[in-house]
Amino acid sequence: MSERINISIPDELYERMSHFRENLNLSKVCQKAISHAVRIEEIKENAMPNKKNLAARLKEESLKYGQAFIEKGFECGVKDSYRLSLDTFCEIQYFREAEHVGQIDGDTATYKDMFSFASEETEKILERLENDEFGDENWGLTTMLQPKRFFINGWLMGVAHIWDEVRNEVFEMENPDPNIMDPNIWGLDKSDKNS
Numbered sequence: 001m002s003e004r005i006n007i008s009i010p011d012e013l014y015e016r017m018s019h020f021r022e023n024l025n026l027s028k029v030c031q032k033a034i035s036h037a038v039r040i041e042e043i044k045e046n047a048m049p050n051k052k053n054l055a056a057r058l059k060e061e062s063l064k065y066g067q068a069f070i071e072k073g074f075e076c077g078v079k080d081s082y083r084l085s086l087d088t089f090c091e092i093q094y095f096r097e098a099e100h101v102g103q104i105d106g107d108t109a110t111y112k113d114m115f116s117f118a119s120e121e122t123e124k125i126l127e128r129l130e131n132d133e134f135g136d137e138n139w140g141l142t143t144m145l146q147p148k149r150f151f152i153n154g155w156l157m158g159v160a161h162i163w164d165e166v167r168n169e170v171f172e173m174e175n176p177d178p179n180i181m182d183p184n185i186w187g188l189d190k191s192d193k194n195s
Contacts, residue, residue, distance in 0.1 A: 066150035069129075073151040076122040077158020083117040086170070089163050096160060125151060 007030060009017070017024070063070075092114065115126065129148040 066147065069147045069150035070154035070157070072125065073154025073156075074158040074161075075154075076119065076125065076151075077155035077160075078162055079158075080118050080122055080155070081159050081162035083119070084114075084159065085117065088114055088117060089159070089167075092156060092159055093163065093167075096156075122155070 017026075115122065118126070126148070129151055
């Protein structure tokens with residue numbers, strides 16, 4: 001049994017087709033085209049459950065590739081933490097909280113400020129990564145995954161690890177002056193607050 005369907009085609013195609021109508025079995029042409037399109041959709045649908053598995057496996061491969069760079073970055077970040085200024089720690093904290101860590105790269109002022117306190121070891125690694133000296137063995141991976149990003153993220157994790165350990169001590173107030181919130185101490189008149 002066959003089902004009938006109506007299809008619409010543009011006027012220009014209809015005119016071109018009408019010259020060859022006797023030579024073409026339009027039903028068969030349409031059946032083949034539809035069958036082909038449906039088969040492609042079936043293949044895509046059947047592959048869908050495997051898509052998540054593929055993405056997870058490739059992500060794991062990506063992290064495995066970058067793990068050495070992350071670990072070295074973490075080690076350098078921990079060492080370099082002891083050279084960083086409070087301002088740099090606060091700026092890194094801001095980027096972490098705002099989830100802008102991915103925006104820290106070689107072109108930003110933040111990047112240059114952060115690494116101005118870096119050790120010679122960190123500078124040499126960054127220079128080698130900048131010159132792509134790690135790309136010989138895994139050229140495709142190096143191009144796409146950018147080991148420099150893995151290193152920088154590891155470095156930031158190392159710095160954040162140290163910062164998280166000392167942050168509360170840095171901002172802890174011992175025996176705060178109870179009058180610190182008194183507007184008169186700061187030269188403010190209480191009546192000025194409402195104007």
